[in-house]
Amino acid sequence: MNKLVLNQLAKVFNIGNQSVEALQDINLTLASNELAVIVGPSGCGKSTLLNIVAGLEKSTTGSAVMNGQEICGPGSDRGMVFQSYTLFPWLSVQENVEFGLKIKGVPDRERREIAHHYLELVGLRGFEKTLPKALSGGMKQRVAIARALANKPEMLLMDEPFGALDAQTRLVMQELLLSVWEKERTTILFITHDIDEAILLADNLYVMSRRPGRIRAKIKIDIPRPRDHRSTLSAQFSTIKKDVMEMLWEESQAAAMQK
Numbered sequence: 390m391n392k393l394v395l396n397q398l399a400k401v402f403n404i405g406n407q408s409v410e411a412l413q414d415i416n417l418t419l420a421s422n423e424l425a426v427i428v429g430p431s432g433c434g435k436s437t438l439l440n441i442v443a444g445l446e447k448s449t450t451g452s453a454v455m456n457g458q459e460i461c462g463p464g465s466d467r468g469m470v471f472q473s474y475t476l477f478p479w480l481s482v483q484e485n486v487e488f489g490l491k492i493k494g495v496p497d498r499e500r501r502e503i504a505h506h507y508l509e510l511v512g513l514r515g516f517e518k519t520l521p522k523a524l525s526g527g528m529k530q531r532v533a534i535a536r537a538l539a540n541k542p543e544m545l546l547m548d549e550p551f552g553a554l555d556a557q558t559r560l561v562m563q564e565l566l567l568s569v570w571e572k573e574r575t576t577i578l579f580i581t582h583d584i585d586e587a588i589l590l591a592d593n594l595y596v597m598s599r600r601p602g603r604i605r606a607k608i609k610i611d612i613p614r615p616r617d618h619r620s621t622l623s624a625q626f627s628t629i630k631k632d633v634m635e636m637l638w639e640e641s642q643a644a645a646m647q648k
């Protein structure tokens with residue numbers, strides 16, 4: 390069953406008498422439980438695309454349909470995780486995870502149980518009372534993932550969530566996300582600049598062109614699951630990586646000429 394269908398989506402930003410064509414002819418279908426990853430050169434419209442799915446931006450033409458319904462604003466059926474740490478600094482880890490549930494009116498005890506479940510899932514049991522300032526970047530993103538999942542979203546939208554982390558922590562977080570996704574099977578739309586990360590995670594990998602961003606290629610990644618860091622060492626992985634690198638190199642070169 391299709392969870393998300395983007396049909397002939399285009400976006401033009403108008404600023405004064407200037408217009409920026411950010412997206413053009415975007416067609417993309419995400420099946421239920423799919424983990425789809427988008428890579429593309431800087432400024433090609435990746436965040437714009439994700440924001441349209443989140444309901445934070447409106448497309449200029451075309452449609453974004455989730456579960457058969459046109460997306461016309463933000464909703465708790467979509468959880469977001471961004472690159473920048475978005476935890477409430479004055480709330481403890483547990484309170485951060487419970488935040489959305491409290492707003493929805495979920496009773497205390499049920500909230501606690503849900504928070505415990507997701508903190509366990511992301512390996513943060515024992516840190517319930519800790520404030521965000523005492524956490525490392527990786528731990529903050531674990532909380533952000535637990536908080537997004539606690540609201541039981543039908544789709545998780547992730548915009549460079551590991552972009553601010555060092556290489557080792559990033560790898561740990563990629564494996565964590567894979568194991569969380571294997572258990573929860575939430576549909577995920579994930580944006581990254583990192584080709585290894587994209588191939589390691591994706592069921593389907595979308596390579597975007599330079600701006601106006603179009604889908605240049607859709608690559609089905611059939612590297613066997615469960616995957617972990619060792620999956621990046623296979624010949625199959627290297628072949629896909631070479632193709633994606635070529636495409637991104639071409640697009641980034643052309644994008645640099647545009648500026």
Ligand SMILES: Nc1ncnc2c1ncn2[C@@H]1O[C@H](COP(=O)(O)OP(=O)(O)OP(=O)(O)O)[C@@H](O)[C@H]1O
Nearest residue numbers: 402404409411430431432433434435436437438600
């Ligand atoms: N609110 C806005 N108003 C005007 N222009 C915008 C707005 N948001 C994005 N743009 C422009 O749209 C284009 C696509 O931006 P976007 O942030 O979606 O790209 P991106 O692929 O996510 O970039 P990066 O990889 O560098 O984060 C850029 O030229 C950007 O300047």
